[in-house]
Amino acid sequence: MQIRQRVQSLRESMASRTIDAYVVTSGDPHQSEYPPERWRGRAWISGFAGSAGTVVVTVDRACLWVDFRYYLQAEQSTAGSGFEVFRHGEPGVPDYPEWIATELGSGARVGVDASTMSVSALAALTAALAPRGISVDAGPDLLDGIWTDRPGLPAAAVVPHEVRFAGQSRGEKLSALRARMTAAGATHHLVSTLDDIAWLFNLRGSDVAYNPVFLAYALITGDDAVLFVDRNRIDESLRRELESDAVTIEPYDDVAAAVGRLARDAVVLYSADQTSAGLAAAIPSSARRLERINPTSELKARKTSVEAEHLRATMGRDGEAMVRFIHWLVGAVRAGERVTEIGATDKLLELRSCGDRFVSESFHPISGYRGHGAIVHYAATDKTNSVLEPAGLYLIDSGAQYLDGTTDITRTIALGEPGKDERRDFTLVLRAHIALAMLTFPVGTTGHMIDAIARHHLWNERLNYGHGTGHGVGFYLNVHEGPHRISSHPNSVALEPGMVVSNEPGVYRAERYGIRIENLLLVVDAGSSEFGAFRRFETLTVCPIDRALIETSLLTSREREWIDDYHRHVRERLLGRLDGVVAEWLDHACAPLAN
Structure with missing residues (x-):
């Protein structure tokens, strides 16, 4: 399927949901800079394979926003495809929310994938469009129905990263994290970012090219931790090792349901920049939310x-x-x-x-x-x-x-x-x-x-x-x-x-x-x-x-x-x-x- 055909298929899917513009970002459910192949939808729909960029498709226009690093590459890789390239950051060039606000009229609906757009990005887009009477529909991934040969989820083994390299045991890292949680007044820390999870549990994987990480979520409390990852990827020896540190393994797809079962008085700490809007929406409305930089990110950044x-x-x-x-x-x-x-x-x-x-x-x-x-x-x-x-x-x-x-x-x-x-x-x-x-x-x-x-x-x-x-x-x-x-x-x-x-x-x-x-x-x-x-x-x-x-x-x-x-x-x-x-x-x- 050529680029023009893919865009047309997306427009047909948009029409079935009464969506006037659809936004395709570069992210995955974990807000990764380099997502696994399954979530390289922006590259699939546009032909531009750089690490950063945003696509907006309307009824009659297909547009791609890139920053300085990719101006020339984007123009070369989309030539003849029907895509217009916007050089984000240059004088007079609107960002994509500004462009949508002027391109569409009051009453229009903009679709986004709630599973890959972050909490903060969705809030910013909604705030930019609301004054023009344009609503944002955070719903399913519309590429799913048209990307017929879409890659599946990675399934390679998750392996330990030795303490002699890491400098701290899993237990020591969890203790340091819990001290940060207590200081912030949090009962739970919800972590989506793959490198934070790999660092915290002293584990590594190969789900993303060049990055030794694996698909997972983590939910940490003051006493235990749940690692949401495909059970078949962790061998029995490693599972026992994790259990000795009070780490429980649950299926990767169960994270939203687990978050939805949190107690009414839970205080959940998560990063609005690094948590998908769809996952954050699963947090009970009665729970208190603490949106800030992940303490796991802060701890990981300071090398021992x-x-x-x-x-x-x-x-x-x-x-x-x-x-x-x-x-x-x-x-x-x-x-x-x-x-x-x-x-x-x-x-x-x-x-x-x-x-x-x-x-x-x-x-x-x-x-x-x-x-x-x-x-x-x-x-x-x-x-x-x-x-x-x-x-x-x-x-x-x-x-x-x-x-x-x-x-x-x-x-x-x-x-x-x-x-x-x-x-x-x-x-x-x-x-x-x-x-x-x-x-x-x-x-x-x-x-x-x-x-x-x-x-x-x-x-x-x-x-x-x-x-x-x-x-x-x-x-x-x-x-x-x-x-x-x-x-x-x-x-x-x-x-x-x-x-x-x-x-x-x-x-x-x-x-x-x-x-x-x-x-x-x-x-x-x-x-x-x-x-x-x-x-x-x-x-x-x-x-x-x-x-x-x-x-x-x-x-x-x-x-x-x-x-x-x-x-x-x-x-x-x-x-x-x-x-x-x-x-x-x-x-x-x-x-x-x-x-």
Whole structure:
């Protein structure tokens, strides 16, 4: 069934329910950034496979909203399909609720899937449309009746994540969570987010590509916990282990019924951003609701000292793979070998998979040569797969899942002699990266408060980037993790010791090149003074930054010192893992900057 036929089938389903517009989001019942194949409905109906976007279908229009990361990709992937692409965030471009409010008249009905739209998203949509007399029908998933070959639910085994990696037992995590619940006055905590559940119970799965999570819900009280998951996915040994921690297993589909049976005086804590409207509606009307950030998310974000030590070791193995990759890549391309964007990532995966405790990639790698690098979340296909040449810039954003940590790194590499503009842009991005890496900040500082510190070097030259500066990263969990982030969008979560966050400013020149430099940072204590306690960042990632792209005349002495110190650290961490020509290459790549 082609895209136009799918849209027409959806319109017929809408007509049968007297719905004038239907919204298809990117989420699943767990508000996952990367949903299992069963819930990739927005990609199925539109043909756009990026991780974020919203579709609205009316009687005569089909529209797709995407952010800066996907402007070019969305327009390319929907060409000829009848979809209109709205560049969300650009001046004069309405968001989808605003567009619906002006497109439809009073009395119109907008349909959404209650099982996948979050409580907060539904409330925002309803509030935006109500003044225009437009109602929202939170009902069934209309794609269900037309997506005839829709994938089923995953069924792979759920497995334990060893305490020697996690640093805390299941019982210790449940005790810490219950202390937070008591402080909030909650009798129950309803958890839908898959990474929170995997973290809390020290379990892992493989239901979502690149993310070691499994489909489940959890309901925790002061004495016990219920894990809603397909019983057949947990073996007898693990079931007994869970029972010893007062964890009961119930069927995945029974969560709404269980929530509906809560006592009249229950006080239920859940995240409005991470709980579906359909599940929240099952909470008895007599129960009190506490809508706030999941305490599981807050606890998970702060890595233990054991996890931090594992991460440092993991970065060494990942850095070794990256060094071997860059050495191979530059040598092969300059020697005239045929290397493609896809072939390059295949080689990197091969090198990473040789490392101890490797499990998988942590996301689909972004392998962009020349203009493809300017497509922020570019995904090479057989049709777009460029051959790399000994000229121009190549951007590789990739990462891996290891039993003892998750990695995410971006490097921009000169495959030939870089031009003046390339060196200037790269150096400005590097200065933005260094500004954040060197920062010391007071307790209570949020990522929103420091985002401009990275951007100001670019702003001074009338440059900017449309994505966030940094996102949280899980521990053998999701590569994108909240609740903290470094972004121009307001966020009230303070950066606390143990949090891991990326540092990835960039510059993107359409059809020419993209530049991004990304390391992972660990928030650590920085001592105190008469003005209070302070924090700083420890850079975890160890991989050389391409010195051929650095215009040293644009750097301050402190910035030059940071680069030389960083490369000295990379050399010390990695040289012992290498030998021969690769060790020689690393030694040269980490040499001090020339005066």
